[in-house]
Amino acid sequence: MGNANFELKYIETRWHDKSTLLEVNESLYSISIDEISNEIFEVQTTIYPKVVELNRSQFAISYTSQNVNIPPVIVLADGNTIPLKRIVNPESKKVWWIEHGAWDKKNKSWSTSTHKTAGKIIFKIGKQTLYLNINLVDASKEDLDKYLVDFKSGMWELILDENSYILGEAKQEEVGVVDESVLKIVDTALTHAKNILKKPKSELREVQIQKPYKEVKPVPRTFMELVTKGNARSLTSRGSEPNYNVPENGYVLYSLISMQRIVSQLCRVSRSKIERLKNNLQSLEERLFDLKDFKTINRDLVVKDYKKAVAEQDINAINAKIRRDLISVNGCELSQGYEWYIRITKKNKYGAYFCLFLLNNEWVPYGGCDFSSINLSEKYENLFLEYTDYRIFADISYQIVGNGNIAILSLNSLSVIEIIGNPGWLVRKQEKLEKMKQEAILLSKNGWKKYLTKQELDEQAKERSSIINRKEYFNKQHKNISYVATFLTPKEKQLRDIIKHLFSLGVKPLATFPNSMTFVQNPSYQAIHASYNKLKNQVGLTDEDVLMSLERIDNIGLVDITVLYERWCLLQLIKSFRQNFRFEPEISWKRKLLKILENKLFNEPIKFINQNSRRNILLSYEPRLENGKTPDFVLDLISENKAGGFTKKRVVFDAKFYSQAFMVKRGGISGVVKELALDKNYSEDERNAVFIFHPVTEALKDAGGPVSPQGWGNVSYLGELKLFDWDNC
Incomplete structure (x- = not known):
């Protein structure tokens, strides 16, 4: 103990x-x-x-x-x-x-x-x-550490990113760079800190100590001892001892502690970057290896697409679904109305559909008119398709207008509906199915290899050149960052040892710079002050509040894994915008991010801009929607069209970290999404797209395995299939 x-x-x-x-x-x-x-x-x-x-x-x-x-x-x-x-x-x-x-x-x-x-x-x-x-x-230690370590590394990396800007609202932008100059700053600070330890500034403090009676400098206690002890060998005397806890040493200790924290995080960020660069290089190597004069086709995905296409052109399956939808619309199965054979054609400008009726094996307008149209009503409109023939049992009313030339019909009730004949869209599906079948047969004969065209080979050559250039860039970065990590790691330990020594002398850290001549007369004290300021400027931590915020977040306590996961997802979104989609954040984004990570009540959005694509993103953390709901993240996507107008779309994300057993109780992935989108109305009456972030492999399994030939298809499910069709939880 x-x-x-x-x-x-x-x-x-x-x-x-x-x-x-x-x-x-x-x-x-x-x-x-x-x-x-x-x-x-x-x-x-x-x-x-x-x-x-x-x-x-x-x-x-x-x-x-x-x-x-x-x-x-x-x-x-x-x-x-x-x-x-x-x-x-x-x-x-x-x-x-x-x-x-x-x-x-x-x-x-x-x-x-x-x-x-x-x-x-x-x-x-x-x-x-x-x-x-x-x-x-x-949630095992390894599972938790995966998010905890990545969260902290990601947070420091975003703030200390050498390609980003430090954001002071009233200050000029300064680029923070981790290079040879940072290494020199740390080395200089260590050299002068060791010099200070050899002869630190001190003040003599008067104390009372026991001394031989001939060397005593009396104090009131001395005379009391003479009266009570008589001729004692030692008596209490005035004495002195050095006091190292002076403002100058306190500020040096504070500066070294701050530098050690910065260096420690630079080491952490370097290790994180080294790992990411290794993964990037490995990915590029795999892409180079895959560049051949043919593409390997995933047989399972072809089979899946073929089966799906077969189901889509099965008229019996289509009619069965329409019957189910009709029962759902009516609320029960009806048996009323008269039998009609009707052909629905295109929609007119009034919202009704032109139509024809089967009479003596010929499709003609209703009642001998020149034209006829039917209002399907909002209730039944989704059951019908354009240019399709139907047999229905329905109650239909009509009126003749336009001097008897136009018949306008209204569908009042519908009890039976089925598609008859072979509509054009079904013929096209059948033709597409036959084409898929022939392509699959050819691929099977070629060992599921599809040979590239000349144009594709030319594009592949450009891609190969691009990959090689990126490899050279990443290799150079990997070499530089590895050098930084190798150099800084032992320096961080030396800083900790010096800090420990100062603590052992009784020195307490002091954040306020003392107005003392020591920092003018003593070059080592002066060098510590200068090195600390240079290091802050170099890595972009010119303001103390930014560093303090980072440290508070880095030492976050009482961590609930759901909150940690939410904030981890926030960092992943920001990193994705910047690293993958080349969006540049606004000037004050770092301060906003730190406020979000410190205080969940802060919900001012962070703006990201991509000048090339003319798109902006407003990322909000736990904003309040118009309906009073507060999802985890809201993305307002604003894009400029060629005419100079703007289109705005809103996407809502919620981060969940449920155990599989708890997920099943909530109705599976689909149950959670339905609850958020509809019950909590994150969709705001179906205006917004709603997604969830959830680290569970069951979604991919329930989706029927990979649904994309891309690499991420093996580990991610992005809702490529129709919502809720696959989820049987």
């Missing part, structure tokens, strides 16, 4: 009511504590929320000295605190501190989030700090 003034255990409590504790069962072993420093400790633990027998267990803290009654607190991400509840074991009288939670009257227990939440919780226990890292068996 070392210097920790507390011990940790899981305990089970039994209550008579919320004020009367009956029993405390303590675990046999205390939780192992890792000591980071004298005041900072870390714990790794695992919770099992699905194990019913452990539902009453909870994380508990006990001071090693039972006389201490300062409540430990949970430190939230925004700096607020939640005090723990004091309980006393009725049998041993030992005092424990637990999360207060909410009282569960039915089960007579206190329900707590620490039993259900994976991630990190920060406790302040007296003057000491405890970081509790909780692993959830339902």
